[in-house]
Amino acid sequence: MSTDRSAVRPVPRHVAIVMDGNGRWASQRFMPRFVGHERGMETLLRVIDAFAERGVEYLTVFAFSSENWKRPEEEVSGIMGLVLVGVSKYLRKLATEGVRIRVVGDRSGVSPRLQAAWDEAERATAANTRIHLSVAFNYGGRWDIVQACRRAMAEGLAPEEIDEAALAARMALAFAPDPDLFIRTGGEMRVSNFLLWQTAYAELYFTDCLWPDFDAGEVDAALAAYARRDRRFGGVRAIEAVPQGT
Ligand code: IPE
Ligand code: IPE
Ligand code: MG
Numbered sequence: 186m187s188t189d190r191s192a193v194r195p196v197p198r199h200v201a202i203v204m205d206g207n208g209r210w211a212s213q214r215f216m217p218r219f220v221g222h223e224r225g226m227e228t229l230l231r232v233i234d235a236f237a238e239r240g241v242e243y244l245t246v247f248a249f250s251s252e253n254w255k256r257p258e259e260e261v262s263g264i265m266g267l268v269l270v271g272v273s274k275y276l277r278k279l280a281t282e283g284v285r286i287r288v289v290g291d292r293s294g295v296s297p298r299l300q301a302a303w304d305e306a307e308r309a310t311a312a313n314t315r316i317h318l319s320v321a322f323n324y325g326g327r328w329d330i331v332q333a334c335r336r337a338m339a340e341g342l343a344p345e346e347i348d349e350a351a352l353a354a355r356m357a358l359a360f361a362p363d364p365d366l367f368i369r370t371g372g373e374m375r376v377s378n379f380l381l382w383q384t385a386y387a388e389l390y391f392t393d394c395l396w397p398d399f400d401a402g403e404v405d406a407a408l409a410a411y412a413r414r415d416r417r418f419g420g421v422r423a424i425e426a427v428p429q430g431t
Contacts, residue, residue: 288303
């Protein structure tokens with residue numbers, strides 16, 4: 186059965202997701218947290234297509250934060266191994282489905298093998314345009330702001346040349362419009378140092394659904410909630426914007 190995906194408007198151009206709840210999903214099933222991460226990766230593979238089908242152009246997912254190194258060594262190395270295997274297992278599929286992959290975050294902190302896998306994923310999908318998938322890995326919103334400032338200084342910008350546009354052009358997601366919709370699964374209502382700069386005017390959507398359970402129905406629920414939002418960007422509602430003097 187084909188569904189009319191155009192029914193819910195407007196569709197956000199850019200969706201950012203904090204994919205949270207893998208560990209709890211596994212614990213609820215008396216399984217090791219690693220199994221939750223495994224399932225979480227499979228979930229991501231499924232939902233990329235669901236977002237693309239609904240017209241979302243940019244999808245940015247938080248896969249590993251700059252603070253996640255605080256986790257037990259076993260969990261961290263499990264995640265690193267999972268990502269390495271995941272790239273070799275799914276890259277061809279994503280490449281043929283028109284997904285353009287970028288990895289954003291501090292690459293210097295990850296192993297040379299993983300850096301090489303990221304490079305390969307970016308190279309193999311560089312010509313794709315169906316959906317832009319950005320994987321935030323070893324990423325922190327504060328890191329991003331600091332690295333943009335450092336770049337500006339290294340390029341020799343004078344203090345008076347540093348404005349919002351100058352920094353935005355040097356942020357990790359400079360190629361994308363700002364996220365319209367910020368989704369966090371797993372029930373926590375916090376940002377956890379994700380896209381601090383870029384989400385200044387994003388619509389926030391929190392769901393109790395644990396990330397491994399997130400599916401096309403959850404995508405539709407989030408997009409429907411977004412479509413009902415009244416975005417003002419500090420102004421007034423479009424319907425109330427009556428010209429002065431009338
Ligand atoms: C998110 O799930 C994945 C990563 C942070 C890598 P969690 O591992 O944080 O899962 P919970 O929040 O403990 O359930
Ligand atoms: C945010 O989730 C990071 C990712 C989903 C990759 P966390 O589980 O690390 O966030 P906190 O610790 O609950 O704030
Ligand atoms: Mg968590």
